[in-house]
Amino acid sequence: MTERLFEGADWDFHTLQRITDACEEVALGDLGLDVYPNQIEVITAEQMLDAYSSVGMPLFYKHWSFGKHFAYHEASYRKGLMGLAYEIVINSSPCISYLMEENTATMQTLVIAHAAFGHNHFFKNNYLFKQWTDADGILDYLDFAKNYVMQCEERYGRTEVERTLDAAHALMSHGIDRYPGKKKLDLREEEKRAGRRRQHEEEVFNDLWRTVPKGASKTRTAISLERRRKLLGLPQENLLYFLEKSAPRLAPWQRELLRIVRHIAQYFYPQSQTKVMNEGTATYVHYRIMTKLHQQGRITDGNFLEFLGSHTNVVFQPEFDDQRFSGFNPYALGFAMMQDIERIVASPSDEDREWFPDIAGKNDVMGVLRDVWANYRDESFIAQFLSPKLMRNLRMFHLHDDPEERAGIRVDAIHDERGFRRVRRELARQHDVGYIDANIEVVDVDLSGDRRLILHHRVIKGSQLNETDAKRVLQHLADLWTYDVALIEVDANDKVLREYVVSPRPITAAA
Amino acid sequence: MAIHIIDRRLNPGGKSLENRQRFLRRAKSLVQGAVKKTSQERDIKDVLEGGEVTIPLDGMHEPRFRREGGTRDMVLPGNKKFIEGDYLQRSGQGSAKDSGPGEGDSEDAFRFVLSRDEFVDLFLDDLELPDLAKRKIAQTESDGIQRAGYTTSGSPANISVSRTVRRALARRIALKRPSKDEIDELEAAIAASTDEDERLELVARLEKLKAKTKRIPFIDPLDIRYRRYEKVPRPVAQAVMFCLMDVSGSMSEHMKDLAKRFYMLLYVFLKRRYKHVEIVFIRHTDRAEEVDEQTFFYGPASGGTLVSSALQAMHEIVRERFNPSDWNIYAAQASDGDNSYSDGELTGLLLTEKILPVCQFFAYLEVGESGGSAFDLSDSSLWSLYERLRNSGAPLSMRKVSERSEIFPVFHDLFQRRDTAQEKAAP
Numbered sequence: 043m044t045e046r047l048f049e050g051a052d053w054d055f056h057t058l059q060r061i062t063d064a065c066e067e068v069a070l071g072d073l074g075l076d077v078y079p080n081q082i083e084v085i086t087a088e089q090m091l092d093a094y095s096s097v098g099m100p101l102f103y104k105h106w107s108f109g110k111h112f113a114y115h116e117a118s119y120r121k122g123l124m125g126l127a128y129e130i131v132i133n134s135s136p137c138i139s140y141l142m143e144e145n146t147a148t149m150q151t152l153v154i155a156h157a158a159f160g161h162n163h164f165f166k167n168n169y170l171f172k173q174w175t176d177a178d179g180i181l182d183y184l185d186f187a188k189n190y191v192m193q194c195e196e197r198y199g200r201t202e203v204e205r206t207l208d209a210a211h212a213l214m215s216h217g218i219d220r221y222p223g224k225k226k227l228d229l230r231e232e233e234k235r236a237g238r239r240r241q242h243e244e245e246v247f248n249d250l251w252r253t254v255p256k257g258a259s260k261t262r263t264a265i266s267l268e269r270r271r272k273l274l275g276l277p278q279e280n281l282l283y284f285l286e287k288s289a290p291r292l293a294p295w296q297r298e299l300l301r302i303v304r305h306i307a308q309y310f311y312p313q314s315q316t317k318v319m320n321e322g323t324a325t326y327v328h329y330r331i332m333t334k335l336h337q338q339g340r341i342t343d344g345n346f347l348e349f350l351g352s353h354t355n356v357v358f359q360p361e362f363d364d365q366r367f368s369g370f371n372p373y374a375l376g377f378a379m380m381q382d383i384e385r386i387v388a389s390p391s392d393e394d395r396e397w398f399p400d401i402a403g404k405n406d407v408m409g410v411l412r413d414v415w416a417n418y419r420d421e422s423f424i425a426q427f428l429s430p431k432l433m434r435n436l437r438m439f440h441l442h443d444d445p446e447e448r449a450g451i452r453v454d455a456i457h458d459e460r461g462f463r464r465v466r467r468e469l470a471r472q473h474d475v476g477y478i479d480a481n482i483e484v485v486d487v488d489l490s491g492d493r494r495l496i497l498h499h500r501v502i503k504g505s506q507l508n509e510t511d512a513k514r515v516l517q518h519l520a521d522l523w524t525y526d527v528a529l530i531e532v533d534a535n536d537k538v539l540r541e542y543v544v545s546p547r548p549i550t551a552a553a
Numbered sequence: 554m555a556i557h558i559i560d561r562r563l564n565p566g567g568k569s570l571e572n573r574q575r576f577l578r579r580a581k582s583l584v585q586g587a588v589k590k591t592s593q594e595r596d597i598k599d600v601l602e603g604g605e606v607t608i609p610l611d612g613m614h615e616p617r618f619r620r621e622g623g624t625r626d627m628v629l630p631g632n633k634k635f636i637e638g639d640y641l642q643r644s645g646q647g648s649a650k651d652s653g654p655g656e657g658d659s660e661d662a663f664r665f666v667l668s669r670d671e672f673v674d675l676f677l678d679d680l681e682l683p684d685l686a687k688r689k690i691a692q693t694e695s696d697g698i699q700r701a702g703y704t705t706s707g708s709p710a711n712i713s714v715s716r717t718v719r720r721a722l723a724r725r726i727a728l729k730r731p732s733k734d735e736i737d738e739l740e741a742a743i744a745a746s747t748d749e750d751e752r753l754e755l756v757a758r759l760e761k762l763k764a765k766t767k768r769i770p771f772i773d774p775l776d777i778r779y780r781r782y783e784k785v786p787r788p789v790a791q792a793v794m795f796c797l798m799d800v801s802g803s804m805s806e807h808m809k810d811l812a813k814r815f816y817m818l819l820y821v822f823l824k825r826r827y828k829h830v831e832i833v834f835i836r837h838t839d840r841a842e843e844v845d846e847q848t849f850f851y852g853p854a855s856g857g858t859l860v861s862s863a864l865q866a867m868h869e870i871v872r873e874r875f876n877p878s879d880w881n882i883y884a885a886q887a888s889d890g891d892n893s894y895s896d897g898e899l900t901g902l903l904l905t906e907k908i909l910p911v912c913q914f915f916a917y918l919e920v921g922e923s924g925g926s927a928f929d930l931s932d933s934s935l936w937s938l939y940e941r942l943r944n945s946g947a948p949l950s951m952r953k954v955s956e957r958s959e960i961f962p963v964f965h966d967l968f969q970r971r972d973t974a975q976e977k978a979a980p
Contacts, residue, residue, distance in 0.1 A: 055558055062556050081557040089561060092568045107615055109576030112569040113665035117605070120666065136557070143562055204575075212616050361631025370630065439632040441641070443625040450640040456632055469628040480618045505623030514616035 047340045051146035061151045068331045069159040077162040078137040085140045090126045098130050103191035131157035133165040135177040148345040155331040160324030167416045170312035179229030186233040187302045206296045209518035210303035217282030217304040277483040291524040318420045322376015382432045425470035433457045440468045493525040501533045516544040583608040588675045607664045680968040683914045707779025721776040730769040731762040792881035793831040799888035801838045801858040808920040812887035814960050837863035860892045864903040877911035885916045890933025909947050921955035
């Protein structure tokens, strides 16, 4: 039992196997985690950079922007401006964790505990991931996407494909379904669907139809606004979905490309909503596993100190007036909250009993945590579980910056009795993706007239779109829609703040 | 639970290469500008080493809908002294500067490293030898290979399966080789047969068919066909570049350095872009000699100046080795412009009568002393002579250079692709 997993910093593949087994014992036994099968892959720094540029995925379609990111990361890595992550973990089944070859044995243990068990459990159990991602199908789907893009390039030319993908990427953040309702994504089915459609087209293709003269189309009487909106499924906030289904002049392959980009955006959507929780979970899990291994004597005091060193770096939270400050560190906040919940469950104070009657003193720490990990996202998690004690520890305060206010930035609330709830609400809101992203919807299409597409941006708190970027994105949008596109920024009282109108570029000129 | 541990380190690298090439292609004009700017500051040998370039990110920007401005609310850690209702000054204070999530990393200028090949390729991308004509089929060079039907002999790698099978099929049909179906049918009939006589007859027939099958092979060596390839002589434009450099005593170290830089660049350019360019190095003082590149670039020499000697040498070499009807002839001359007055007439005569008529392009580079702008001084004897010639319509290009940093632009100017930029009037 007290046999050491490794001595010193060196490791080989047997060591990794022993480490993983030991971690698994603690993770499944003591912590009661439920994970996908693990697949651990050892990679080099260059491969890590590769993974960075393809948003962490092991395979991806080809696009210049990934080359750009690679060059950017590589340059800053070479200059020593940027360290590389110790690991990357992929939400797939089996759950793939990439470990850097440079890590010491202690670091490999930390990373395996963190990724292969912490993140893995979160991916498998959190409701958002269950709802929106298909861990079984993602790798096959990416493979399909890669091949599909390649085939399109062969058939329709690289420039054309690039143009479509550029546009789709620009709209990626608005290619997400935010509300469930439709059936769960089945990526394997997606792949088959594309194949079937092409086959069907080939089967029913009959060149004769092309030569049949078309009669003058029936003049449609103007349909009412209500009916029109209903037909087009408006208002629609998933711009990519709307274009895929309704853009009048897109080729089928272009729609498929939009669909691919949309699916990938959707796949990453839960990750952006659960940064704090996901990292908090993984950090809490690796901390528990490492501590346990140390208690069991499986890792030496020296190794444990090495672990504590890097653990402390990871959960370091600079204060707001520190030069290193760049917002809340999700590892720090997440880990602190998990530990805080552990404290509330195990040894609550009176204050905790008042604030958290449901969990205070319940004693089943892992049971409560597993329930939290399964059923919350960052916003609801903070809104529910950020305790007054933690707010005091981190000395949180809320600033309200109104440009109209001459006197300066107002301190709206601090960590006191009056402020706890307000600080908590505000922090939760900061982690609400729906609140951070601009709220843009397709509201109408002028079907009987010039087919102009009309979008609304609901301006919140006077924060309008960056003009240059907005124009460029709209240009992409107009190119896909192939008619004019208007974006109207309206505030809460329907007052029009600004209006953009963009016409599509002629296709040849843009090549 | 089975855990898979996989070593990916040995997987082939360069997974991002394709994406990188796409990126470079897309950012070509930007990167090219950066490459040219970078190369001005570099030593000539370093130009070939690649290195870091910076491009403005604007053209490569990936736009997104981003919100900005308006009222902002933020929760921050580390309150030390504020209480509710305090006001913080807006500018200057560290507290006011904090960035919301996602604003932190701005990448308005973009630095990255180009490999040696990428760098040189981009650097030389829009250069070419002007007016490359006289395409002649060279006897030696014929690297074009093209398909040329089928042959009965060849290497196994070149077997044309479809053609072979087609021929085999034709032969089998012509010789009436029994098909497998036929034999199967017969065997079934034998198995089903009850009458002994009939069975024996059927067996005999089967034997015959089988024997025939053996005699007529499925694929005969006769059927085998190989794809044939033929080497095709490709018309190759042959060209020769004469590098004429003045190394006389009047050339200061600085001037020699400039001239050598220019030739070095020319050398790199030709070697890299043209497979079939000969380069002849001639250096001259008051007499000219043909030298190898080592001597040309690094060998010391000094003496008086007779430009005509170099032209004479070039003329003789052309007559001996490069028939003007077969060869595209180019020349680049570098000098400080000093020439003995008595030589002027001969130089002019040689140039107009002998050299220029056979040249596609003749570039003259006048190197000057650092600091002194070449335009202040009165023109050198050689410059005024050449200018006279040029004004009378000779195909001469002339440039003056007095600083290292001017070498690259001038070089570029001289060899820029002509369809993009018509030759500008020389100063």
